[in-house]
Amino acid sequence: MSTIKDVMRELAVLEDPKMREANERRGDDHGVNLTRLRTLAKRLKTQHELALQLWATGDTAARLLATLVCKPKAFSAAELDAMVRDIGSPKLLDWFIVNVVKPGRHAxxxxxxxxxxxxxxxxxxxxxxxxxxxxxxxxxxxxxxxxxxxxxxxxxxxxxxxxxxxxxxxxxxxxxxxxxxxxxxxxxxxxxxxxxxxxxxxxxxxxxxxxxxxxxxxxxx
The missing domain is CATH 1.25.40 (Serine Threonine Protein Phosphatase 5, Tetratricopeptide repeat)
Structure with missing residues (x-):
């Protein structure tokens, strides 16, 4: 099991200033290559508690990763509603819908x-x-x-x-x-x-x- 500190360190290593600059022009506030992020998620596999901790950081890259390692059906409707209202990035919003809401129970x-x-x-x-x-x-x-x-x-x-x-x-x-x-x-x-x-x-x-x-x-x- 990975700790939140370990994963945040890995995300920091994946940060690319040029990619962040390009993403910010589209309204997204992260600089992580999404293919490499998916590779990290495959290695971590499903870890719902870690996903909750990643989401709680408020960091967009961490939250993108959280959508890939969480258990969608574990969220209540109230939790999903609170989460969607705290999203400020179009890419995160789309991943949240595809990876968390649609496979869940409350869409x-x-x-x-x-x-x-x-x-x-x-x-x-x-x-x-x-x-x-x-x-x-x-x-x-x-x-x-x-x-x-x-x-x-x-x-x-x-x-x-x-x-x-x-x-x-x-x-x-x-x-x-x-x-x-x-x-x-x-x-x-x-x-x-x-x-x-x-x-x-x-x-x-x-x-x-x-x-x-x-x-x-x-x-x-």
């Missing part, structure tokens, strides 16, 4: 309240909602989701806006009955319309995103 319980939260909390809620849209939309009111996106996305904080736009696109891609409305909302709001996309990548502007992914799905059918 659907927490999703609606988070969806109405600000910035990163809102991003968490909409990320979970998008997962439902794609994987298991039964019981979701897609029209109500589109109503909320149409009303709130244009003015939403950047991190939440990005997740809402992703949800809009996936509704249009996976639910043909909602496609025309989803495209129309995207065109009217024009969110991320001018966002630069790398060559070969689909732009995040929802109408183009929807059209391209539907085309690919139809060609692959």
């Amino acid at each position: 659907e319980e927490l999703r609606p309240g988070w969806k109405d939260g600000d910035d990163l909390v809102g991003r968490a809620g909409w990320s979970l909602t998008t997962d439902r849209v794609v994987r298991n939309a039964e019981g979701l009111d897609l029209d109500a989701l589109l109503d909320q996106i149409e009303e709130e996305m244009k003015q939403a904080p950047a991190q939440k806006q990005w997740a809402m736009n992703h949800c809009l696109a996936e509704i249009g891609i996976h639910h043909p009955e909602c496609r025309r409305r989803a495209i129309g909302i995207g065109e009217r709001l024009a969110v991320l319309m001018d966002y630069p996309a790398s060559p070969g990548c689909t732009p995040p502007y929802a109408p183009v995103w929807i059209a391209e992914m539907v085309r690919r799905r139809e060609e692959g059918a």
